[in-house]
Amino acid sequence: SQQGEEDPQALSIQEGENATMNCSYKTSINNLQWYRQNSGRGLVHLILIRSNEREKHSGRLRVTLDTSKKSSSLLITASRAADTASYFCATISSGDKLTFGTGTRLAVRP
Amino acid sequence: SQTIHQWPATLVQPVGSPLSLECTVEGTSNPNLYWYRQAAGRGLQLLFYSVGIGQISSEVPQNLSASRPQDRQFILSSKKLLLSDSGFYLCAWSDPGARAFFGQGTRLTVV
Numbered sequence: 001s002q003q004g005e006e007d008p009q010a011l012s013i014q015e016g017e018n019a020t021m022n023c024s025y026k027t028s029i030n031n032l033q034w035y036r037q038n039s040g041r042g043l044v045h046l047i048l049i050r051s052n053e054r055e056k057h058s059g060r061l062r063v064t065l066d067t068s069k070k071s072s073s074l075l076i077t078a079s080r081a082a083d084t085a086s087y088f089c090a091t092i093s094s095g096d097k098l099t100f101g102t103g104t105r106l107a108v109r110p
Numbered sequence: 111s112q113t114i115h116q117w118p119a120t121l122v123q124p125v126g127s128p129l130s131l132e133c134t135v136e137g138t139s140n141p142n143l144y145w146y147r148q149a150a151g152r153g154l155q156l157l158f159y160s161v162g163i164g165q166i167s168s169e170v171p172q173n174l175s176a177s178r179p180q181d182r183q184f185i186l187s188s189k190k191l192l193l194s195d196s197g198f199y200l201c202a203w204s205d206p207g208a209r210a211f212f213g214q215g216t217r218l219t220v221v
Binding site for chain 2: 030031033035040041042043044045048088090092095096097098099100101102103105
């Protein structure tokens with residue numbers, strides 16, 4: 001079963017705008033990760049945030065984690081057409097079980 | 111550096127035929143290994159994962175099985191494919207509690 005649920009399911013924005021995606025999960029986690037997938041390809045890791053961290057930055061990416069609400073958000077600033085992809089959150093729970101959310105399809109219009 | 115190999119990239123198999131998808135990892139030892147299935151436009155469904163040789167956790171037993179005959183080899187199998195087994199299969203590895211690295215995937219079409 002899916003551990004996470006992303007919101008929104010699909011997002012369309014203009015190049016240069018910011019994109020925000022949210023993820024909710026159900027069980028206790030060790031860390032939460034965000035991945036990107038281009039159509040028909042494998043997933044690529046973007047960023048990992050540990051359960052004792054609240055915010056993390058990597059380039060144009062900003063991730064927040066609220067363990068009390070069991071939620072996380074991914075912000076992509078100054079989006080580019082090349083950011084068009086599906087984005088997934090993933091959690092690692094006990095026993096190193098890595099489960100993914102349902103994903104957000106992001107389309108960035110040039 | 112570590113690499114992951116997954117093959118074949120595409121596969122068309124008739125209903126009732128067997129399946130064997132192989133995934134191998136290089137450049138690391140005792141990795142966690144994962145098999146996922148992804149329906150078109152959907153999320154990743156965890157099928158099996160393994161934290162060591164001979165240790166397989168099954169999330170979706172159904173018509174599939176997995177084996178880990180060697181430390182860095184993970185095999186997904188079926189004795190008789192069903193139409194519903196069609197999908198995009200992804201293999202991944204990770205160090206415990208760390209980021210995962212994915213293969214390029216196998217697109218399986220059962221006809």
